[in-house]
Amino acid sequence: MKVAITGSSGLIGRALTASLQADGHEVVRLVRRAPLAAGEARWDPRAADAGVGGDMATTPLRGVGACVHLAGAGVGDHRWTSSYKAEIRASRVLATRALAAALTRLDPPPRVLVAASAIGRYGDTGGRYGDTGGRDVTEDAPPGDGFLPRLVRDWEAAAGPAAEAGIRTAHVRSGLVLNRSGGVLARLALPARLGLLPRFGDGSQAVSWISLTDEVRAIRFLLDDDGQDGPFNLTAPNPVTNDELTAALHNAFGRPDFRWLRVPAPLLRLALGEMSSELLTSVRVAPRRLAAAGFEFRYPTLSEALAAELRG
Ligand SMILES: NC(=O)c1ccc[n+]([C@@H]2O[C@H](COP(=O)([O-])OP(=O)(O)OC[C@H]3O[C@@H](n4cnc5c(N)ncnc54)[C@H](OP(=O)(O)O)[C@@H]3O)[C@@H](O)[C@H]2O)c1
16 A cells, blocks of 8 residues: 655654555655655645645655654644744644645545544543542543643644545544653653653653554554544553653663652743643543454553563
């Protein structure tokens, strides 16, 4: 199958591209710069047709059977100033709308669109230790309040035209994707290696995560299974607390775990502003629809995932 991928240079995109190519699929990597290598084609997330719509004779999307849309300005990369928030939003909402429009104009259109989303959609749903108000969140939960939940809601809705045109569309609401080569684990591993990773806030907030291996397997599962569309939580079935994640990381590096080492929530808010919600939000997410579809996690527990994803 010919698969187009946006954001293929990112943590998930690199691994997905390698996985698809290893199985003999042709990958068209949609890049925002001039193409440099075979298999790359330029797209423009800010153009109305994403720079790849329209002319069937010239579009690099010709013959594409599937599209995986992962691109977007990093949510954890910069302080959320109003201009960076606007960039995050445009790079996700406008770009998805443009890409969906381009896909609907193809003849024939691709069979399936798998579009990145995030558990940030749910906001803070409690689920702290000893917090009886907490609940496991499944795909039918309503969006939460705040910048991130609103962004994710609109980002998913932007793919609407593709679904309306009959392209099977799956939204992958990923938790924290764990792998040593990028994302949150690469950032936490640095201080954890020295035994100096602090708890954030009181450490009781729930963290819903997934190994990069299972993230890629789940995306491929959704590409292949013609019966699956709509939102899917891509999170392992065993969320942990920030406290447990910190202890597990120190343990993985054979370091003592100083439980008193903490960054209080007010200090985090002062240092990071609104972006501190990335570290302090508590949400226990259950992968209900993936499980119902028969997907089996290779690394369902954090210790298994860390052992695999920190290797190399
Ligand atoms: N990693 C996680 O823990 C996690 C969790 C939940 C959701 N997600 C979502 O899953 C998707 C992939 O995640 P990832 O971790 O692989 O992301 P990533 O490493 O940050 O890569 C995202 C890619 O998006 C492209 N990009 C960057 N800035 C952009 C902009 N301003 N406009 C358009 N494209 C831009 C870049 O690709 P090019 O330079 O090749 O265009 C970049 O490699 C993202 O949408 C992310 O929000 C990730």
